[in-house]
Amino acid sequence: MNWLSQHRVALGLILGRFAHAPFSSLLAIIVFGVTLSLPLGLYTLIENVKLVAGNVRLEPQITVFLSPGANADNARQVESRLKEFNTIKQFRFIQRDQALQELLQSTGLVDVTAGLERNPLPDAFVIEPKSINPGGLENLRKDLMKLPKVDKVLLDTAWAERLNAMVRLGRDITLILAVLLGFALMVITSNTIRLQILSQREEIEISTLIGATDAFIRRPFLYHGVLQGLGGGLAAWLIVSLGLQLLNFGIVDLAKLYAAQFRLLPLGTNDILSLLLFSSLLGWLGAFLAVGRHLRRIEPRA
Numbered sequence: 001m002n003w004l005s006q007h008r009v010a011l012g013l014i015l016g017r018f019a020h021a022p023f024s025s026l027l028a029i030i031v032f033g034v035t036l037s038l039p040l041g042l043y044t045l046i047e048n049v050k051l052v053a054g055n056v057r058l059e060p061q062i063t064v065f066l067s068p069g070a071n072a073d074n075a076r077q078v079e080s081r082l083k084e085f086n087t088i089k090q091f092r093f094i095q096r097d098q099a100l101q102e103l104l105q106s107t108g109l110v111d112v113t114a115g116l117e118r119n120p121l122p123d124a125f126v127i128e129p130k131s132i133n134p135g136g137l138e139n140l141r142k143d144l145m146k147l148p149k150v151d152k153v154l155l156d157t158a159w160a161e162r163l164n165a166m167v168r169l170g171r172d173i174t175l176i177l178a179v180l181l182g183f184a185l186m187v188i189t190s191n192t193i194r195l196q197i198l199s200q201r202e203e204i205e206i207s208t209l210i211g212a213t214d215a216f217i218r219r220p221f222l223y224h225g226v227l228q229g230l231g232g233g234l235a236a237w238l239i240v241s242l243g244l245q246l247l248n249f250g251i252v253d254l255a256k257l258y259a260a261q262f263r264l265l266p267l268g269t270n271d272i273l274s275l276l277l278f279s280s281l282l283g284w285l286g287a288f289l290a291v292g293r294h295l296r297r298i299e300p301r302a
Contacts, residue, residue, distance in 0.1 A: 018227070028192055028228055033235020035185055036279055039178040040267075041240045046170045047271075048264050060137055060155065064125040064144050067151040074149040075123050081147055082125060087140050091127040122151060182282055185232070189225050189286025196221060197290065218291045222284060229283020233276040241266055 018025045066075060075093065082091055129140055137155060144153045244264045255262040267275070 015227075017224070025228075028188075029231035029235055031188065032185055032228060032232025032279070032283075033239060035181050035188075036232055036236035036275075037239040037243075039174050039181055040236050040275065041243060042170070042174045042177065044240055044244065044267055045264070046167060046174060047267075049170070050167055051265070060129055062127040062129060062137070062141060062144065063154045064127060064147070064150055065152040065154070066123045066125075067149050068122055070123060070149040078125065078147050078149065082127070085140070085143070087130055087136065089128045089130045091125050094124045094126060096121045096123050182278075185229075185279075185282045186286040186289065189228060189283050190290040192228065193221050193225060193287045193290035194293075196224065221291045222287050225283040225285075225287025225290075226280050227283070229279040229281065229286075230276060232283070233279030236279065237267065237272060237275060 064078070066078065079091075079093060082088060127144075129137060131137070141153045141155065144150060244266055248263045252263055
């Protein structure tokens with residue numbers, strides 16, 4: 001019970017100091033939040049890109065395009081040859097008229113059909129191979145190119161793999177940026193606590209003389225760091241959320257031009273809680289380092 005009372009007194013003392021100097025306290029929290037919003041904003045953008053990449057089919061697919069002059073007999077001949085490949089798991093035939101309709105519907109350009117003299121798309125086979133080995137896929141692609149009336153063979157997942165590689169690179173950059181800026185925030189908090197200690201030097205000396213323990217003296221400063229970090233985390237979340245709302249106005253309008261629906265999603269509950277925990281921990285570490293270093297230099301006067 002005495003332990004809870006001591007923590008309640010320390011917390012009340014820090015809240016009183018915040019209320020006594022609201023401008024400087026708010027300024028420190030805003031600086032903390034703006035600095036933390038940089039990696040947080042990048043992380044949020046990467047998470048949205050991951051959602052797009054997550055909807056992409058990553059299993060290797062091979063698309064075999066027949067030559068424009070290929071007819072139904074040529075398509076059936078290629079189909080019978082495909083059944084002989086033991087490296088193919090399954091395949092399906094996409095007739096050129098079906099491919100054109102799917103393309104026009106997905107792009108919202110259905111009215112363009114009226115202006116076309118003929119269907120420019122070829123017949124195609126979409127193949128799902130058994131193996132995902134790059135060498136095996138390349139050998140299969142070369143064999144498919146030898147089939148009659150085959151014009152082009154494409155691996156459909158190459159761009160998806162590049163997108164995922166970019167996401168992984170962005171995640172690594174975010175981690176490096178978060179570590180560097182986290183260190184900077186610890187320094188900022190440590191400097192703030194150092195100034196607090198110096199301004200209360202006489203009070204600390206008197207408290208030591210009357211028997212105050214080191215834990216009792218440290219506790220308010222540690223609470224100061226935690227509350228500053230928590231406030232900075234909330235400020236970073238508000239800054240990023242506002243930025244997402246402003247970006248979404250332009251993104252939604254741009255997506256409509258492509259007959260698509262897309263908007264940047266805000267952070268989830270788990271991400272927000274992790275952010276607040278991380279920012280509070282940064283504030284606590286900064287305060288802990290400052291208190292441990294500077295309180296040792298203060299010796300009570302006899």
